Each structure stands twice: as structure tokens, then as C-alpha cells.
Amino acid sequence: MKVVRYAPDLHRSSWDGFVSAARNGVFLFQRDYMDYHADRFEDCSLLFLDGQDRLRAVLPANRQGEILHSHAGLTYGGLVLAQDSGQGEVLALFDSLLEHLPALGVGELRYKCLPSIYHASPSEDERYALFRHDAERYRCDPSSCLAPAGFVLSSRRRRGLGKATRAALDVRESADWQGFWQVLRSNLASRHDAAPVHSETEIEQLALRFPQSIRLFGCYAGDQLLAGCVIYDSGRVAHAQYIASTANGRDCGALDLLFSTLIQSTFFQRRWFDFGISSEDQGRLLNEGLIDFKESFGAHTIVHEFFCLRRG
Structure with missing residues (x-):
């Protein structure tokens, strides 16, 4: 799985199109929403492409020092997944993401999950991947x-x-x-x-x-x-x-x-x-x-x- 850092001139259209068709995409992940506070966050969003250069996931993210946040300026975050992605592929996505962190100059990922009520179809594959990587849950908020x-x-x-x-x-x-x-x-x-x-x-x-x-x-x-x-x-x-x-x-x-x-x-x-x-x-x-x-x-x-x- 190839990890590419988002570049507005190259990826804006494909990013927005992918989010619109994803099984857990919401309008907050569209670039017209994310970019309103671009002056306050160092955008470090990522695109994930398979061996045939097909876009399989995107990660709205920003970098703060040596920490990658998904995304500190958004209510929700996490990997946005293709409709036909499966659990095995999401495990591979996480492997690629963690392997790519040093290239971004970060050593820590702060990952916020999109609550399941926002999913167009079940999309908790990330929860299992987080468990497999021994992720630490450091915050939990009740929403009514x-x-x-x-x-x-x-x-x-x-x-x-x-x-x-x-x-x-x-x-x-x-x-x-x-x-x-x-x-x-x-x-x-x-x-x-x-x-x-x-x-x-x-x-x-x-x-x-x-x-x-x-x-x-x-x-x-x-x-x-x-x-x-x-x-x-x-x-x-x-x-x-x-x-x-x-x-x-x-x-x-x-x-x-x-x-x-x-x-x-x-x-x-x-x-x-x-x-x-x-x-x-x-x-x-x-x-x-x-x-x-x-x-x-x-x-x-x-x-x-x-x-x-x-x-x-």
C-alpha cells in the first residue's frame, strides 16, 4: 500500500470524489470544509493507493510537532474507506500508515474514530486494527x-x-x-x-x-x-x-x-x-x-x- 501526502493542486478533486462515495464519509472531510482553518493547522492528510494506484482510503490529518492528529480541527476523524474495502485491507492500511510515520517526521499517531451512527454501512474495521496494534484509548466522550x-x-x-x-x-x-x-x-x-x-x-x-x-x-x-x-x-x-x-x-x-x-x-x-x-x-x-x-x-x-x- 502506497502512502501519499495530500497536495491541493494534485489531489483535491480525487479526494472530494472519494469522500463522497466512501462508506464512512461525511461533509466535514470535504476539502472546502477542512481548509477553512488551514492557517491554524499544518495539514498532513494522507492518501492510500494500492498496487494498481487505485485510491483505497484517505486520512484527514494535521501535524503538530512530532504528533500526527486525525484531525485536531475536526469533530470526527479516522480513515475514510472505499465501499468495497475489507478488514484485511484495513489492517494493511494501518501497517502502511505506521510504517510511514518516520517519513513524516512524527513518532505518534492521535486517532479519533468516527461514531458508527455516521457510517453509511458498517465501518468499524479500524477498531479492530487499533486493537491489533495495542492502541491506547486516552479519551472517551459521551454524545447523546x-x-x-x-x-x-x-x-x-x-x-x-x-x-x-x-x-x-x-x-x-x-x-x-x-x-x-x-x-x-x-x-x-x-x-x-x-x-x-x-x-x-x-x-x-x-x-x-x-x-x-x-x-x-x-x-x-x-x-x-x-x-x-x-x-x-x-x-x-x-x-x-x-x-x-x-x-x-x-x-x-x-x-x-x-x-x-x-x-x-x-x-x-x-x-x-x-x-x-x-x-x-x-x-x-x-x-x-x-x-x-x-x-x-x-x-x-x-x-x-x-x-x-x-x-x-
Whole structure:
């Protein structure tokens, strides 16, 4: 198996075409998404070709010192596989990847797995390869998801929904990224001493590049935004990338109406609705209030796993 470092002028078209046809490709692995933060990460993405120079896998990756990350700037990562690749071939891919690390000037691989709900067809071949290479799992985050087809509101959420209905709130898609970002920044600063990963400019640019996949929805009282959610729609999964609410919105059930609408109507045809992770400190600290909110919609845990492999 030949390992080739990604070069935009040579590989961009074949990379994007391969990701689109892969059994575990998502739009975050397209170059128009990955390259938005190219100034913050040293891209070290890899392509894997067989003896007939057929592209069999790609690895979104960046280099940081002597560590290869898959990819530190993306929510998910890991090898993106051809539809007809088998377990034996994936073992060979890992062998080739590890053998190639010294040529990249790195001695350690930090590998994050794509959760199985995002797979178009079963694609956990990498988990077995990681086991075979004695990879160390160093991080594990709980993410809360549910199947819209089986969605049933809890009594607590029904009470919130009743408040929102009596207040005559309505849910609609929005292009007011700056207005939502003001609410989001305030929420993250006051509740978590944090800031959004994306700036307003970055998320607007990404939404323009992927208008069907990155969408903003708000719950309003007239023209006043009370709560909002940025959805990353990968086709099988609608993922809540950012969630925020004003104090007034929390008082009148704005998020209850917002998520009820998104799950039961807007994204009802999706296989899964993913609320995202509820942990800090590399997964060792559980935000119990946050995960309780998500579970009150009927969501339950899947995990995001991170592994480390070292040469020698």
C-alpha cells in the first residue's frame, strides 16, 4: 500500500470524489470544509493507493510537532474507506500508515474514530486494527443521540413545550448568524468560561459553502431571538453543533419548542439526531446538567473514542 501526502493542486478533486462515495464519509472531510482553518493547522492528510494506484482510503490529518492528529480541527476523524474495502485491507492500511510515520517526521499517531451512527454501512474495521496494534484509548466522550422516528417527549419537556405554545413562539430557519453568535458567546462565557470554536465569519463562510448541510434555526417571539441551534446535517445524522438560549428563552420553553420541531418535523427523516457531547477534561468530567437536558428528550449515549499509537 502506497502512502501519499495530500497536495491541493494534485489531489483535491480525487479526494472530494472519494469522500463522497466512501462508506464512512461525511461533509466535514470535504476539502472546502477542512481548509477553512488551514492557517491554524499544518495539514498532513494522507492518501492510500494500492498496487494498481487505485485510491483505497484517505486520512484527514494535521501535524503538530512530532504528533500526527486525525484531525485536531475536526469533530470526527479516522480513515475514510472505499465501499468495497475489507478488514484485511484495513489492517494493511494501518501497517502502511505506521510504517510511514518516520517519513513524516512524527513518532505518534492521535486517532479519533468516527461514531458508527455516521457510517453509511458498517465501518468499524479500524477498531479492530487499533486493537491489533495495542492502541491506547486516552479519551472517551459521551454524545447523546436519539432516533427521530421513535421520539417521545418527557413530561418535563412537554411542560416546556406548553409554555412556548402559550407564549406564541415560533421556530424558523434563520440567516442571522451574528445575532445567534451574540447569544452563543454569552452562554459559553457565563456557563462554561469558553468561546465558540468558529467565529461568525468562519461559520457564515462554511454555511455558504455547504448550504444544505450547515443550517441555523431559531425560536422567536416576534422578531426577538430566544434560542437557536446550528445543525450539521450529514444525511443520516442531524447533529446539533451549537445550542444557545437567552434567559427569557429558558423561562418560556424556547429550546423545548425548537428541538421538538427539529426532531419531529424538519429532520424527522434522518436516522439519528445527535445532541453532541457533554463532557470536559478529555471526557473525564461529565457535565451532568447538560446531559440530563439532552436525555430528557429521550437521547442516550454513544461514545467518541480517541486512541494513541506510538512507534517503537
